[in-house]
Amino acid sequence: MPSTIRRRTLLAATPALLMPPLAHSQASWPSKPIRFVVPFAPGGSSEIVARATAAELTKSLGQSVFVDNKPGGSGNIAMSEVARADDQHTLILGHIGTLAVNPYIYEKLPYDPNKDFKPISLLAKVPSLYVVHPDVAAKNLKEFVALAKAKPGRLNYGSAGNGSAGHLAFEYLKMATNTFVVHVPYRGTGPQLTDLLAGRLDAASVGAPAILQFIKAGKLRCIATGTRERIAQLPDVPTVAEQGYPDFEMTQWYGLLAPASLAQPAAEKLAAAAQRAMKEKEALDRLANDAAIPVGGTPRDFAAFIAQEQQRWKAVIARAKIKPE
Structure with missing residues (x-):
């Protein structure tokens, strides 16, 4: 009888003995620096949102979060790579293009935007400027x-x-105004801006963070904003809607995604940190200086937003007959 009691006592204690290491494992994430992939070339609004987010996550998570720009293939290359990442320390900046556009312009994507990733948080919206x-x-x-x-x-x-996003924004404007303007695609916002500033391009629609400095310096002229209301940084520039096209609205957006393989406790910890990050004064100031609008929503909110945007842009793409390069 005593030996039976001892065996039962040991069996009952086993789960309790195992719990501390498991809890420690979950609490210790992240255990090494986190790679935050941006699927675009440096120089665009994606860079500003990503770096503001990475700086705050570094402070909150206790590990360095470093930005890694990996452009190419309209974001498909980076999205595909991160979808397969299983090191538990790789994230990616989700975007209107990779999540709501590419599924409808490519016959076959190397990733599934709805199955291969866990939505973490909608980080920010960025006004599109014409x-x-x-x-x-x-x-x-x-x-x-x-x-x-x-x-x-x-x-x-x-x-x-x-x-x-710039391609969509201008095609959207062309449909609203019934005009024909020739599209010239580049490999990233940086190279595009180089030619625009040099006068080799006539026009563009770009996220506010990347071009406000050039507008204020007189190197570019802003003829309209895509927002519903005028932005504080350009109070004298009317919106597209104000200039004769009611209900017109166009903003870019960026969110944090993790591979579907990320453990749920880590995803929840990351989501909480991302929501806090978009409320920190330094992040707010940095984004506000570039007219970016912080959001910091929940994973459920972000998932619902992605689904809504997919339906919206599916219709626009079909009408504009947008095809991949």
Whole structure:
């Protein structure tokens, strides 16, 4: 009887003995630096949102979070790589293009945006600004539309690539204004801006963080904002809606994603940290300086937002007949 009691006591104690190491394992995540992949070239609004987020996550999680730009293939290369990552320390910046556009312009994607990733948090929305080079004879959207209609196909606009937010934004504007402007795709916002500033491009739609400095310096002219209301950084620039196209709205957005393989306790810890990050003063100030609007929603909110955006852009892409490069 005593030996039986001892065996029962040991069996009952076994789960309790195992719990501390398991709890420690969950609590110790992250156990090494975290790679935060940005599927675009440096220089765009994605860079600003990613670095603001990485700085706050580094402080909150106790491990370095470093940004790794991996452009190419309209974001497909980076998304595919991170989808397969199983080291528990690789994240990616989700985007309107990779999550809501690519599924409808590519016949076959190397990743499934809804199955291969865990939505963590919608980080920020970025106003899309419509700009022209100062040599273009248009002071506002009305004049640009008139110029485009007078010379159909003579004006061009650049984007960070087929299916990028800038491509969508300008195609959306072309549909609303019934104009024909030639699209010139680049491999990232940085190279696109180089040609726009040099006057080799006439126009573009770019996220506010990447071009506000050039607008304020007079190197680019903003003819309209895609937001519902004017932005504080450019109070004298009217929205597209104000200039004759009611209900027009276009913003870029960025969110934090993890591979589907990330352990749920780690995902929950990361989500809480991401939500806090978008409320920290340093992040708020940094984003506000570039007109980015912090969000910091829950994983459930972000998942629902992605589904909503997929339905919205599926219709726009079908109408504009956007195809991959």
